Amino acid sequence: MSVEKTRTAVRWRPVRLLYLLTLFFMALTGFGQMPIYNRYYMSDIPGLGWLADFYVTRNIHYIGAVILLGLVFYAAFDFILSSRRQVKLSASAWVRAALLAAVIFSGALIVFKNFPYVHLSDGFIIALDLFHLAAAMAFLAVNCVCLIAKKKWAAAV
């Protein structure tokens, strides 16, 4: 591995770690918006009682969204400004980026919906909730496939 590539890998290591941690907690708390953790005893596991508190999981999900937005915009602009000429995105990266964008966009609409005096149509809210869940599950599934198949974001140039 070249010195430049090693430097890049080292520089992105904490960002990657934070990204993975954020995704983990967002997925955990996102599924926690459905009443399943108490029903299926997961919140009975010592130390995981908070999973049954919808307000706690909602707040953690929101904090995760703040971190994720910061990371995504940092990575996107770093790519546009600095790495575009040196790094090419792989096909799986485009799929992941598109799914992540769908998750973020639908999540942003849900956050907007939760403000007082905001009225969206009933059908739209149902579609939005289902779309956010489906996009998040597809994003996680594609990431799992990429992990198993060792597909990276960057394609060989």
Place this chain on the structure above:
Amino acid sequence: MNSLISRRMFLKSGMAAVAGAAATAVPGTQALAANDDRGYLATLIDIRKCIGCEACVEACRETNAAKFPEPAKPFPKMYPSRVKVSDWSEKRDVNDRLTPYNWLFIQRAIVKVNGEDTEITLPRRCMHCVNPPCVKLCPWGSAMQLENGLSRIDPDICLGGSKCKNVCPWDIPQRQTGIGLYLKLLPSLAGNGVMYKCDRCYERIARGEQPACIDACPEDVQTIGPRQDIIARAHAIAKEIGGYVYGEIENGGTNTIYVSPVPFEDLNRAIAQDDGRPHLSPVQDAMADANNLAAAMVMAPVAGIAAATVRFLKARNKAEQHDGRRDG
């Protein structure tokens, strides 16, 4: 032991205030046509006037009878076993608490008024929050808020997970097992029926009529109208009688405003509180934390872009310095 003072004596002390309030009263259908700046309707419940006759309770049950659940039995076997069925279909007559068949009940409290033990009665039902957690946090969108600020649950979509009840500061919605969409999905593994609560007679309001409980009340305990007018009236009455207001700021504001001659903390201590019998405690805005965090969500992309730009400029300066040294 102090004897209970009569309802008449209790009301007499507030007569002047009632007369004053009546002068500024907004008649029913006219009030429904009017809107405040947000278009939200609120109900004023003047506790002094309530005689506990339960005419409102009966009117609610009659008007909403067609919406009450008719569950299919036997209920599906639930997994895991901790998931309990909630069956009120054999106890439809219960009217001293909230149930899927009783969306409004009369809560009773014995408190001291002018040194005398006095029975206070007050209608209790969904508070219809301005920013209702039951609606905003429902994972399927089956709870909804109408343009006029009132909230309801769609029985055709609700899966009965009871999250709405968990996030409601007053635990208002009540579940009936054996009915609803979950029966067509995974009845043993997900969902558990349908949640029910006061929908403020939304069809009647849409027709320009008043909710049934208001129409039926012989004492005009409740008044519905634009929220800002209702709050102004509640404060006018409270000022006149040295009374107290509940519901204006609770959970960030509700569309049900109680006015009482007795502090609500006293009433709260005196009422029976358990499942289906909501409290009268102060309530913090349950949605406030998340909405404050949302402001940080707006700043996060800016911070990310700024960090990437700073790194880019630093790298470019370093490269230029490096090139300069090499050229020099």
